[in-house]
Amino acid sequence: MSHNDPSAVVAAFLQQRFPHVEIAHDEDIFALGLVNSLFALELVMFVEKTFGFTVPSDEMRIDSFRSIDAISALVDRQSATV
Amino acid sequence: MSPMAASTERVPTDRAAARCFARTHLAPLATRFDQAGSIPSETLDRVGAAGLWAPFLPVGYGGQGASMLTVGQVHEEIGHACSSVRSLLTVHGMVSWALLRFGTPGQREQWLPRLAAGSVLGAFCLSEPDAGSDAVNLTSRAVRDERGWVLHGTKTWITGGQRAHLFLVFARTGAGIAAFLVPRASEGLTVTPIPGMLGTRGSMLARLTMTGVRVGPDALVGPDGFVNGMVMTGVLDFGRYSVAAGSVGILQACLDACAQYTAHRKVGGTALRDRQLIQAKLSDMVTDTRAARLLYEAAGRLKDQGDADTLMATWVAKYFASTAAARHAAEAVQIHGAVGCTPGHLVERLYRDAKVMEIIEGSNEIQRITIAADAYRKDVR
Numbered sequence: 001m002s003h004n005d006p007s008a009v010v011a012a013f014l015q016q017r018f019p020h021v022e023i024a025h026d027e028d029i030f031a032l033g034l035v036n037s038l039f040a041l042e043l044v045m046f047v048e049k050t051f052g053f054t055v056p057s058d059e060m061r062i063d064s065f066r067s068i069d070a071i072s073a074l075v076d077r078q079s080a081t082v
Numbered sequence: 083m084s085p086m087a088a089s090t091e092r093v094p095t096d097r098a099a100a101r102c103f104a105r106t107h108l109a110p111l112a113t114r115f116d117q118a119g120s121i122p123s124e125t126l127d128r129v130g131a132a133g134l135w136a137p138f139l140p141v142g143y144g145g146q147g148a149s150m151l152t153v154g155q156v157h158e159e160i161g162h163a164c165s166s167v168r169s170l171l172t173v174h175g176m177v178s179w180a181l182l183r184f185g186t187p188g189q190r191e192q193w194l195p196r197l198a199a200g201s202v203l204g205a206f207c208l209s210e211p212d213a214g215s216d217a218v219n220l221t222s223r224a225v226r227d228e229r230g231w232v233l234h235g236t237k238t239w240i241t242g243g244q245r246a247h248l249f250l251v252f253a254r255t256g257a258g259i260a261a262f263l264v265p266r267a268s269e270g271l272t273v274t275p276i277p278g279m280l281g282t283r284g285s286m287l288a289r290l291t292m293t294g295v296r297v298g299p300d301a302l303v304g305p306d307g308f309v310n311g312m313v314m315t316g317v318l319d320f321g322r323y324s325v326a327a328g329s330v331g332i333l334q335a336c337l338d339a340c341a342q343y344t345a346h347r348k349v350g351g352t353a354l355r356d357r358q359l360i361q362a363k364l365s366d367m368v369t370d371t372r373a374a375r376l377l378y379e380a381a382g383r384l385k386d387q388g389d390a391d392t393l394m395a396t397w398v399a400k401y402f403a404s405t406a407a408a409r410h411a412a413e414a415v416q417i418h419g420a421v422g423c424t425p426g427h428l429v430e431r432l433y434r435d436a437k438v439m440e441i442i443e444g445s446n447e448i449q450r451i452t453i454a455a456d457a458y459r460k461d462v463r
């Protein structure tokens with residue numbers, strides 16, 4: 001598992017946080033009821049630390065964090081800007 | 083700023099510098115602050131001159147770029163001398179942290195240098211008469227119009243409210259609960275002092291009544307929506323961390339006072355310290371103080387690494403440290419007997435201050451609910 005495959009890294013993080021829940025890569029984690037404000041901040045901190053960027057304020061929206069695929073796309077967008 | 087404060091030499095903020103400051107400028111006056119129910123401007127200026135208000139802010143904003151580990155250690159040392167001043171540092175730090183993490187460049191430029199210097203004091207306004215632990219049910223509201231936002235509602239138990247210049251106010255918008263910067267001078271804002279609290283009596287609590295308070299569009303901290311809950315969570319995390327560290331300061335102060343008192347006080351011709359029941363109490367104080375310190379310092383290191391595990395580590399540290407502080411402050415009074423029940427005695431103040439630590443920044447019941455929820459989420463296989 002390398003950072004070349006952000007979706008695998010994000011999936012592993014979610015798996016560790018919610019060991020009892022199977023989450024498909026395109027599944028809406030907000031609709032699953034997994035995201036409260038505590039977990040939202042944990043998720044943002046995880047993404048920032050793991051992928052080495054600060055989430056810009058225009059990316060601080062649900063759509064950027066809605067699913068493993070969405071987070072992976074966010075990482076790709078940020079990697080493209082550096 | 084008073085001339086005396088201006089002449090105080092600024093040394094890099096760390097545990098040793100904070101200890102020196104606290105023992106020189108706070109500890110000798112803390113009983114007076116408690117009895118007066120306020121901290122004099124001269125002392126607040128000294129805190130600013132020593133660079134203690136928000137040392138974690140970057141140098142570019144007038145801070146010192148101190149690590150969160152150092153911030154915790156500073157708050158422990160200040161809490162050892164005076165929980166009222168430590169409480170002011172807590173809420174001021176919460177406002178500063180919110181702006182650093184979620185503020186726009188304009189908000190940061192406008193406020194952070196002044197928050198770093200302490201020429202602007204911040205206060206954190208979440209609680210309402212009918213919403214405390216259940217902050218999600220708060221009823222203050224912010225309505226958007228073409229000129230900005232208009233706020234209505236009542237906030238209560240606001241630490242530093244009597245003196246603060248800038249309030250971070252949480253209010254309901256269409257999208258959730260958002261945070262707003264409300265300057266004290268805003269029209270429609272009334273501040274009413276709340277005197278005589280049980281503990282942290284010098285921390286100048288107030289009630290805020292907002293009747294059509296108008297603020298600009300730039301008063302909102304963080305984009306409205308997804309970020310709303312995160313601002314509250316992040317700010318409370320800072321507050322909890324500070325209270326955990328401050329509670330360790332109370333624990334250490336209990337230990338210091340008890341070790342000193344039992345060395346001299348004789349009962350039946352024998353110094354109390356030679357009694358095994360007293361030794362048992364002291365050994366528990368030592369152990370809990372060290373354990374609580376390790377917990378908050380571990381949480382601080384995780385913050386410095388940007389590790390998401392810091393959030394739960396901070397809940398655990400605050401729960402452990404505040405309950406230990408309340409337990410051992412009660413024992414400290416017990417060990418001192420009637421002397422410890424005397425108005426103005428150190429352990430009498432520590433006892434009252436420690437109780438407050440179990441209620442603020444998430445009461446102990448809420449701590450336990452959150453810690454248990456995390457255990458069920460992660461640890462139960």
Ligand SMILES: Cc1cc2nc3c(=O)[nH]c(=O)nc-3n(C[C@H](O)[C@H](O)[C@H](O)COP(=O)(O)OP(=O)(O)OC[C@H]3O[C@@H](n4cnc5c(N)ncnc54)[C@H](O)[C@@H]3O)c2cc1C
Nearest residue numbers: 206207208209214215216239240241438441442443445447
């Ligand atoms: C000295 C002091 C300073 C403060 N400073 C500030 C400040 O600067 N800014 C600010 O916004 N607020 C401040 N507060 C308010 C503080 O945050 C609240 O007191 C705290 O959140 C608890 O809310 P409450 O007092 O309304 O108690 P309530 O929410 O009414 O709770 C009463 C009791 O019920 C318990 N309880 C609640 N829910 C549950 C549950 N689900 N299960 C079991 N028990 C439960 C609580 O733990 C508590 O023991 C301050 C309070 C004090 C005492």
